[in-house]
Amino acid sequence: MSKINYAQVxxxxxxxxxxxxxxxxxxxxxxxxxxxxxxxxxxxxxSITALKRVYVEITNKCNLSCATCMRNVWDVKYGGMSAETxxxxxxxxxxxxxKPELFFGGYGEPLSHPHILDMIEQAxxxxxxxxxxxxxxxxxxxVTRRLIDLRLNKLWVSLDGASPECYADVRLGDALPxxxxxxxxxKAQKYKTFxxxxxxxxxxxxxxxxxxxxxxxxxxxxxxxxxxxxxxxxSISNVLAHNTELLDENLYMRSMSLTPSAxxxxxxxxxxxxxxxxxxxxxxAVLKGMNRLELFGGLLNQNTDKCPFVExxxxxxxxxGKVSPCLPLLYTHEHFLDNRKRTSKEYFVxxxxxxxxLTIWNHAKYLELRKRLQxxxxxxxxxxxxxxxxxxxLEDCFGNIQPTCGGCLWAQGMISCP
Numbered sequence: 001m002s003k004i005n006y007a008q009v010x011x012x013x014x015x016x017x018x019x020x021x022x023x024x025x026x027x028x029x030x031x032x033x034x035x036x037x038x039x040x041x042x043x044x045x046x047s048i049t050a051l052k053r054v055y056v057e058i059t060n061k062c063n064l065s066c067a068t069c070m071r072n073v074w075d076v077k078y079g080g081m082s083a084e085t086x087x088x089x090x091x092x093x094x095x096x097x098x099k100p101e102l103f104f105g106g107y108g109e110p111l112s113h114p115h116i117l118d119m120i121e122q123a124x125x126x127x128x129x130x131x132x133x134x135x136x137x138x139x140x141x142x143v144t145r146r147l148i149d150l151r152l153n154k155l156w157v158s159l160d161g162a163s164p165e166c167y168a169d170v171r172l173g174d175a176l177p178x179x180x181x182x183x184x185x186x187k188a189q190k191y192k193t194f195x196x197x198x199x200x201x202x203x204x205x206x207x208x209x210x211x212x213x214x215x216x217x218x219x220x221x222x223x224x225x226x227x228x229x230x231x232x233x234x235s236i237s238n239v240l241a242h243n244t245e246l247l248d249e250n251l252y253m254r255s256m257s258l259t260p261s262a263x264x265x266x267x268x269x270x271x272x273x274x275x276x277x278x279x280x281x282x283x284x285a286v287l288k289g290m291n292r293l294e295l296f297g298g299l300l301n302q303n304t305d306k307c308p309f310v311e312x313x314x315x316x317x318x319x320x321g322k323v324s325p326c327l328p329l330l331y332t333h334e335h336f337l338d339n340r341k342r343t344s345k346e347y348f349v350x351x352x353x354x355x356x357x358l359t360i361w362n363h364a365k366y367l368e369l370r371k372r373l374q375x376x377x378x379x380x381x382x383x384x385x386x387x388x389x390x391x392x393x394l395e396d397c398f399g400n401i402q403p404t405c406g407g408c409l410w411a412q413g414m415i416s417c418p
Contacts, residue, residue, distance in 0.1 A: 026050025026098075026313060034374055045311070048370040051361045052313035055327055056089060057081070057106025059113045060319050064135055067170055068160075068210050070333050071107055073242040080113050085321045085352060090126050092357035104132040105156070105418075106319065106330060111138040117146050129153045133208065133418060137175050139182035141189075148186075148193055152203035156235070156418045157183065159207050162221035170215055180229070187230040199230065206233040208418050212249040235418040240409060241336040252414045253338060267292045307373040307411050315349070315361060323350040323360050325369060327417055328410060329403060337385045337407055343392045347403045369403075378406035 008016045017027065027033065027047045034045030059080040062071065093099045102123045104110040111134050113119070123130045132147075133156035147155065159179065161167035167176035186205065194201030207226040209219060223234055241247040268286050270293060273279055286293055309315075309326035316324045324330050329347040336342070349369070350360035360366060379389070379396035385407070389396050396404040409415040 026052060045374060046313055048310060048374055050313045051100045053101045053103055054357065055103045055105060055314060055316035057108065057317065057319045057330065058104055058110055058116060058119065059108040060106060061112055062109040063112055063137060068239050068246065070242055074331055074333050076331055079319055081319045083115065086119055088352045089317060089357060090122060099128045101129040101131060106327065109135055111143065120150050120152060124150055131156065136179035136182055139186065141185060144186050144189055147203055148189055154206055155203040156206040156208050159222055159226065160210050161215050161218050162225045163218060166215050166218045183229040205229065205231045206235060206418055207231045208235045210237050210239050211251055212239045213251060214249055216251060235416060237416040238414045240415050242334060247336045265292055267294060269294045304412050305376040307405065308416065310370050310373045317352060321352040322348045323352060324348050328408065337382055337390065340385055342390060342407050345393055345402065373405065378404055381407035382409060382412050
């Protein structure tokens with residue numbers, strides 16, 4: 001049974017958190033923590049001073065050309081992270097008692113980098129928790145054995161279909177049997193290593209699914225398949241429409257038509273109940289009525305106007321060493337807000353070849369940006385999208401300058417990354 005934590009209210013009305021809980025959350029004396037009313041209680045935001053995760057894009061090359069990938073609509077130089085750049089990343093955190101998680105992922109296939117296993121070993125030796133996302137094709141027996149030996153903490157595998165036809169329709173390849181074989185071998189090798197406790201052994205498996213009209217019918221089967229393969233977590237995202245074909249495939253066009261005034265719509269409280277054909281129909285009717293929905297005690301729209309990368313205490317390092325506040329700002333790219341194209345210009349807060357990551361993270365200008373992102377006082381471009389300012393992330397009608405994140409679909413809870 002998990003321990004119950006209680007905060008105390010002192011004589012001045014200040015909320016005092018239990019010291020261990022505060023340390024676990026990266027909250028330090030003097031931090032400002034955003035507080036929002038959440039039903040009958042409070043929601044405490046994260047500390048914007050605690051660096052908890054670093055996304056490390058060690059390559060932007062990939063062995064697939066998936067229909068959903070942003071790489072289809074950009075013009076960039078392809079390359080892989082050098083040993084010097086990666087060494088600089090690790091050196092940034094030498095001596096820290098609590099080191100951030102390193103998440104190997106970006107816009108390429110990490111396992112295609114020739115030194116990925118050595119990088120994982122270096123990061124683990126340095127005391128970092130390490131995660132990695134892959135398409136699963138390069139998970140050979142030798143690679144899988146090494147990942148287990150290195151105690152990789154989490155392995156995410158992209159799986160957009162449970163049938164060869166559905167998978168091939170999205171991934172543009174017939175590799176699903178290979179991926180399933182590789183993950184079956186991972187499960188077997190974990191059992192051989194950890195025995196009956198293999199479910200708790202490392203690496204833990206997560207499945208990432210990009211939902212579209214053409215494959216959403218297969219989501220239930222993907223979860224069943226992933227569960228049989230040992231997955232303990234599933235990350236479901238909408239597709240980011242980079243072209244008109246994907247725009248026709250998206251599942252959130254109606255959601256984007258909701259405006260901030262939708263907060264005035266009726267709030268429907270739904271209890272915990274069995275999910276079956278009858279209850280699904282009732283929930284669908286409630287949502288079609290444009291109502292706000294509290295399902296099992298949680299508001300379904302509570303993730304809007306929140307930068308998930310700030311919420312996670314994260315930053316991203318591109319394969320060439322440039323540092324960005326998030327994955328979407330690593331590269332200039334185009335995508336659609338309803339039927340209108342928006343160009344998101346790349347944005348950097350530093351370069352590891354010039355400054356170590358902790359210095360970049362603690363810089364006053366970057367701290368100010370994270371505060372602005374937590375407040376999220378941006379024009380609602382994702383919903384309004386009615387003027388030329390919505391065409392780029394350089395300026396908005398509230399007077400903000402780059403990056404203007406009102407048109408960010410990650411911040412609206414429509415697109416997500418593990």
